Amino acid sequence: MTKKIFVISIISLCYVNNAHAYLDPSTGGMLISAILGMFATLGLVIKSYWYKLKSIFRKKD
Template sequence: MSENVRNSVLLIAFVSVGFIEPVQAYLDPSTGSMLLSAVIGMLATLGLVVKTYWYKLKSFFRKTPQEHNKER
């Protein structure tokens, strides 16, 4: 990114900060619990996907028998 573009982005960011208004929002204690549940669910899903495709991934990176014989 050129210096002019970087400076323009920084200028816009700093000017925008001056126009921020306070918001009227309330996050109750259960919101953190909900977010934690979502993250745990995503990690469980990722683990299941890795477990499901583990042998396909393993065989993809494994050497074929022909390549193994060429090295000997």
Template sequence: MNKLFIFTILSVVIFPNHAYAYLDPGTGSIILQAIIGFLAASVTAISIYWSKFKSLISRIFNKKEREKDKSNSDD
């Protein structure tokens, strides 16, 4: 059964039929808007998590510096 499935998929990929499909400008516009929306959402998500990551790292390093300053001021 698995070999039959793989053979079917390969035959569809290797020997495609011509579709002669027409994509009007509206379809191209929708595809372009989807790509732009995906990119905008990705940049926004990355920037949000990047700022959280930077905040975490700065808190970790500032905590170590404060502990060093505190131990030096006790002397």
């Protein structure tokens, strides 16, 4: 049964249809901006939690 599913999936991957899609240059810019924004947000979240964790484990005088 699994061999049959494997063969069917390989055959279906060999027949690819055209997407008829167009990505203009501004779409690429939007994608890059979104990715950079996610990395910046992730960096700020990590930084804020890092200082909280650091203050918990710091020795108190």
